[in-house]
Amino acid sequence: MNLDKKLYTLKYSPDTQSHLNPDSEQCKTCVSRNCTYICPAGVYEWNEEKNELIINFENCLECGACRIACEKGCIDWQYPKGTKGVTFKQG
Amino acid sequence: MLNKDNKTDVIVVGGGPAGITCAMLLAKSGKEVVLIERGLFAGSKNVFGGAIYTQPTKEIFPDFEKEAPLERRNIEHNFMILGEDDSTTISYRKDDNVSYSVVRGKFDRWMAQKAKEAGVILVEQTVVRELIKNGTKVAGVRTELEDYYADVVVLADGVNSLLAKQIGLRKEIEPKDVALSVKEVIKLDKDTINQRFNLQDGEGAIGEIFGGPMLEILGLGFMYTNTDCVTIGLGITLDDLIECKYRPFEFLERLKQHPKIAPLIEGGTLKEYSAHLIPEGGYKKIPQLCDNGVIVVGDAAMLVNNLHWEGTNLAMISGKLCAETIIEAFNKKNFSRKMLSLYEKKLKDSFVMKDLKTYKDLMDIAHQRKKAFMGYYLRKINSFFEMFTSVNSVPKKEGYHKFIKSIFTDRKLSELFKDVWALIKLVWSILV
Numbered sequence A: 001m002n003l004d005k006k007l008y009t010l011k012y013s014p015d016t017q018s019h020l021n022p023d024s025e026q027c028k029t030c031v032s033r034n035c036t037y038i039c040p041a042g043v044y045e046w047n048e049e050k051n052e053l054i055i056n057f058e059n060c061l062e063c064g065a066c067r068i069a070c071e072k073g074c075i076d077w078q079y080p081k082g083t084k085g086v087t088f089k090q091g
Numbered sequence B: 001m002l003n004k005d006n007k008t009d010v011i012v013v014g015g016g017p018a019g020i021t022c023a024m025l026l027a028k029s030g031k032e033v034v035l036i037e038r039g040l041f042a043g044s045k046n047v048f049g050g051a052i053y054t055q056p057t058k059e060i061f062p063d064f065e066k067e068a069p070l071e072r073r074n075i076e077h078n079f080m081i082l083g084e085d086d087s088t089t090i091s092y093r094k095d096d097n098v099s100y101s102v103v104r105g106k107f108d109r110w111m112a113q114k115a116k117e118a119g120v121i122l123v124e125q126t127v128v129r130e131l132i133k134n135g136t137k138v139a140g141v142r143t144e145l146e147d148y149y150a151d152v153v154v155l156a157d158g159v160n161s162l163l164a165k166q167i168g169l170r171k172e173i174e175p176k177d178v179a180l181s182v183k184e185v186i187k188l189d190k191d192t193i194n195q196r197f198n199l200q201d202g203e204g205a206i207g208e209i210f211g212g213p214m215l216e217i218l219g220l221g222f223m224y225t226n227t228d229c230v231t232i233g234l235g236i237t238l239d240d241l242i243e244c245k246y247r248p249f250e251f252l253e254r255l256k257q258h259p260k261i262a263p264l265i266e267g268g269t270l271k272e273y274s275a276h277l278i279p280e281g282g283y284k285k286i287p288q289l290c291d292n293g294v295i296v297v298g299d300a301a302m303l304v305n306n307l308h309w310e311g312t313n314l315a316m317i318s319g320k321l322c323a324e325t326i327i328e329a330f331n332k333k334n335f336s337r338k339m340l341s342l343y344e345k346k347l348k349d350s351f352v353m354k355d356l357k358t359y360k361d362l363m364d365i366a367h368q369r370k371k372a373f374m375g376y377y378l379r380k381i382n383s384f385f386e387m388f389t390s391v392n393s394v395p396k397k398e399g400y401h402k403f404i405k406s407i408f409t410d411r412k413l414s415e416l417f418k419d420v421w422a423l424i425k426l427v428w429s430i431l432v
């Protein structure tokens, strides 16, 4: 089963602003790009053309793993606003 | 309600088992308590395996077995050792009422309701962004909308505890000190679950899964039965996940396809996917537990016994000991670090710290020898049973000899010595 189908089972109330803000300059020189594969929601994708991260923050499960795994420790990571983000019903 | 300065006796941040327990017990003793939870409702951001444990839960909620939303009472524990395509299972069955499967979205919400009934002021959908300090003392919290003040602030904000980090009670978490967990709740009808897991209505089974897609890495899988769902998930230490460059949900997909697991969930439909971190740092990574006007409880304090999948119980009991400490502090009108360190003492005297201390070396040794203990020996257990059960006209003695010889041929003697030494060290550290 692909990830989209998994994420489709979740209830989200997306904000208009991202709560995940990596330092884009640091990302340019990042070797591992850990965030692009450890994320359980596939939030981060690397855009080769633009040489920058695409951040699908609306899909975030708010686990905090990217903040800890980021090679440069450069993600300004906040919880979404109280009324926003993911809601788990079966946790 | 609060007076016009937004000042209350105690603010508890985080509506999980630790925070709710602490808030409820304080309210019961007559304190004015504000419990702040960032989710839509308590439990809506929380994910676990999982089972809550009867004895400690009863200590806090004596009537929970009659009142709380429970799924099944666990009567069987299965330890599943998976090879690439084979498996060995050890199953222990006894209806001794140790634990129940629950859904956090329902159970935490129920606990929060109990806290409200005890007089707790529950503020949901509100994120605490930072702690407010008055000199060296924590004096309150800043939310998106308002500032609230209190004599004591309790940090029950879970594994990421950005707040404990903010005031320097702990360092940044390292990838090796957390496991990233993904899980799926799969809908199946009740009778199918009963049949597949050999259960009666209301009875549940737990699966602890070793190996399979997680051979040679520090990861464990889990399975729980709910009334009409089966939960399957796994947790992998974040440093291993980084190293193997594999996506967490791909591990889960492979686990679901393992011949031991697939028939158990066959025909089910995915109800919900989720992810959460588990604190794995253990005893050595426990942060500073209190300071002037502030105490840390539950996952925020790394109080998880990962080998036994115990967390909610450590959370509840730490919340309870924290409440007892705060009541004492109010009696003495003293909220200094020195006074609040009574909480540390209480934790040390309880099973919480004793258990974490027992396993203090576990994760270090597991990290060093993971290829052996999470790979080689799991495969060996399966190959032993493969040999033992095979019927192939080869004399049994030959089979035994070949198996024993294989241990010394496919593993260097020096590695075998290191394994044995690590095992002795581990057993010593646990028992002595």
Ligand SMILES: Cc1cc2nc3c(=O)[nH]c(=O)nc-3n(C[C@H](O)[C@H](O)[C@H](O)COP(=O)(O)OP(=O)(O)OC[C@H]3O[C@@H](n4cnc5c(N)ncnc54)[C@H](O)[C@@H]3O)c2cc1C
Pocket (backbone or CB within 6 Å): A079, B013, B014, B015, B016, B017, B018, B019, B036, B037, B038, B039, B042, B043, B045, B046, B047, B048, B049, B050, B051, B052, B053, B126, B127, B128, B129, B156, B157, B158, B159, B181, B182, B183, B233, B235, B276, B277, B278, B297, B298, B299, B300, B303, B304, B309, B310, B311, B312, B313, B315
């Ligand atoms: C996959 C998995 C399986 C597990 N299995 C088991 C099991 O079977 N049995 C068991 O006993 N334990 C299990 N655990 C561990 C258990 O879930 C935790 O130890 C327990 O939930 C910790 O309780 P807590 O109250 O400390 O934290 P949490 O339950 O995490 O609660 C923290 C709360 O704080 C809120 N919060 C965080 N920051 C803020 C903020 N800034 N402002 C407002 N609110 C905030 C969160 O929304 C959350 O509700 C498991 C954990 C995981 C991840």
Ligand code: SF4
Pocket (backbone or CB within 6 Å): A022, A023, A026, A027, A028, A030, A031, A032, A033, A034, A035, A036, A044, A053, A069, A070, A071, A072, A073, A074, A075
């Ligand atoms: S790991 Fe950190 S630095 Fe590297 S690309 Fe991701 S966010 Fe940027």
Ligand code: SF4
Pocket (backbone or CB within 6 Å): A020, A038, A039, A040, A041, A042, A043, A044, A059, A060, A061, A062, A063, A064, A065, A066, A067
């Ligand atoms: S918090 Fe978790 S789900 Fe959200 S982007 Fe980071 S790793 Fe992905």
